Amino acid sequence: MSEYVIGVDIGGTNIRVGLLNEQFELVRKETVLTSSFGSAEQLFAGVRQLIDTIDSERRARKVGMAIPVPWREGTESIVDAGNVPCLEGVPVQTVRSFFPEHELYLDNDVNVIALLEGERGASRGTVLSMYITVSTGIGSGIVVRGEVIHGANGYAGEVGSMIVSDRDNEHSFLYAGTLESLCSGTALEVESKKLYGGDATAKTLFEKYGSKDKQAEEAIARWVEYFSRGIASLMQTLDPGMFVIGGSVIEHNPWLIEQVVESTKGKVFDNLKDRIRIAPPVFGSDAGVIGAGYTAWKRSRTC
Numbered sequence: 001m002s003e004y005v006i007g008v009d010i011g012g013t014n015i016r017v018g019l020l021n022e023q024f025e026l027v028r029k030e031t032v033l034t035s036s037f038g039s040a041e042q043l044f045a046g047v048r049q050l051i052d053t054i055d056s057e058r059r060a061r062k063v064g065m066a067i068p069v070p071w072r073e074g075t076e077s078i079v080d081a082g083n084v085p086c087l088e089g090v091p092v093q094t095v096r097s098f099f100p101e102h103e104l105y106l107d108n109d110v111n112v113i114a115l116l117e118g119e120r121g122a123s124r125g126t127v128l129s130m131y132i133t134v135s136t137g138i139g140s141g142i143v144v145r146g147e148v149i150h151g152a153n154g155y156a157g158e159v160g161s162m163i164v165s166d167r168d169n170e171h172s173f174l175y176a177g178t179l180e181s182l183c184s185g186t187a188l189e190v191e192s193k194k195l196y197g198g199d200a201t202a203k204t205l206f207e208k209y210g211s212k213d214k215q216a217e218e219a220i221a222r223w224v225e226y227f228s229r230g231i232a233s234l235m236q237t238l239d240p241g242m243f244v245i246g247g248s249v250i251e252h253n254p255w256l257i258e259q260v261v262e263s264t265k266g267k268v269f270d271n272l273k274d275r276i277r278i279a280p281p282v283f284g285s286d287a288g289v290i291g292a293g294y295t296a297w298k299r300s301r302t303c
Contacts, residue, residue, distance in 0.1 A: 004060040006051055006102070007293030009109060010034070010067045012083035012136070015043070017050040018289040019060060024120070024297075026286060028054040040090045044098040051102075063102045064296030065095075066109040066288050068139075070154035075106075083137075105296040110157065111148045112291030113246070113283070114141025115298070121282035123242035130240045131281070132159065134227075135247035138180040142238065146298075160184065164229040182226045185249050191219050206253055224259045231260060232267035235276065246281040254280055 004027070009016040011034060018029040030050045037043035051063065068083040078095075081087040096104050114131035123129035123143070132140040138160035142149040149156045160180030181187055185202050192205035195215050208216035231243065250256060257278050265273045283290055 003062075004055070005293040005297050006055060006060045006063045007289040007291070007296070008047055008051075008063060008065040009112075009288030009292055010043075010047075010065065010084060010087075011109065011288070012068060015047065015050075016286070016289045017047060017054060018286065018293065019054045020290060020293040024290055024294055026290065029286070029289065030054055034084060037086065040086045040094070043084075043086060044095060048098050051099075058101075061102060062296040062300050063099055063104050064112065064292035064294070064299075065104060065106045066112045066292040066295075067106060068109045070158070071106060071108040071111065072150035072152075072154035075154060103296070103300060105299045107148065107292075107295050108139075108141065108150075108154070108157075109288055110139040111141040111150070112295045113281070113287045114143050114157070114244075114291075115146075115148050116283055116287060116291035116294050117244045117281055118143035119146060119298075120294070122244045122279040126241035128238065128240050129242045129244065130157075130234065130238070131244045131246065133247035134183065134245060134249040135185050137186065138184045138247075142240075159230060159234065162230050162233060164226045164233075179226065179230045183223055183230070185247070188219075188223065188249065195219065202249070203252075220256075224256065224263050227256075228260050228263035228267060231264045231276070231278070235264065235268050235272055241277065243276075243278045244281050245278055246287070250280060251284075 005020050007018045007020055013034060014031050015034050016029060016031050019027045021027050030053055037046055069078050069081045076092055078087045078090045110133055117123050117131050118129045128144045130140050130142050140157040140159045142157050160178060162179045163177050164179050165177045165182060188202035188205055192200040192202055196204055205216055205219060209220050245257060261276050261278055264276050281287060
């Protein structure tokens with residue numbers, strides 16, 4: 001890398017904009033609430049202002065932007081933007097028009113972290129790796145030999161939609177029985193409220209688990225069972241050399257990884273039982289910003 005780049009991570013709650021130096025280190029970062037903007041035009045104008053703030057000397061010519069939507073090369077309009085509704089239907093050319101002085105590279109928010117972890121993080125050196133985030137929802141990115149797999153329509157890696165049970169979990173933020181509906185942070189919060197009342201959160205459930213509450217132990221055991229079903233299915237379809245699992249649920253409860261590995265062993269071919277490799281991410285809460293910038297740097301050299 002011979003120049004600075006800018007990373008933009010647009011999330012449902014926050015928008016983070018960072019200036020990265022030659023070592024992909026954050027030189028400066030600004031954060032703003034996504035809800036501060038009432039329209040896509042306001043949002044992208046706001047991002048442009050943040051870029052001017054963090055790079056007043058105009059050292060960066062490339063901008064990588066991570067957005068929580070399906071993505072592939074040739075995408076003309078943003079679709080399925082449930083986490084940032086004001087982006088729904090916005091033409092990509094309109095997005096580019098807000099950054100006429102920069103080369104703009106866009107991709108899915110989880111994909112950019114998958115690429116970063118695959119080339120410079122926990123799964124570095126692995127031919128095929130997956131990054132899975134377990135937070136409000138569940139998503140993933142797939143990297144093969146340094147390239148993100150987007151799929152024919154940009155939906156590759158939407159593992160949250162995998163069916164892992166026929167259980168009616170009594171909430172409908174996603175189809176019942178999916179990995180996301182049973183194992184996301186939202187699912188854990190719903191389960192906690194059902195067990196301990198309306199003020200309970202996912203954190204409450206884990207605190208109860210720590211004090212050996214039987215209901216909490218059963219709930220977490222179910223979580224491990226469902227999540228390991230998803231990992232086993234991915235092991236025997238994509239055969240990743242490494243899973244990197246991050247997001248707030250894992251960040252606060254890293255011990256879950258070991259339980260998932262043990263549970264997965266009983267669900268895969270014998271030859272795979274000792275080949276289940278799961279690690280936490282190397283990059284922390286700024287992975288989206290750094291990954292977006294890294295994606296811009298890498299793609300500018302392969303286009």
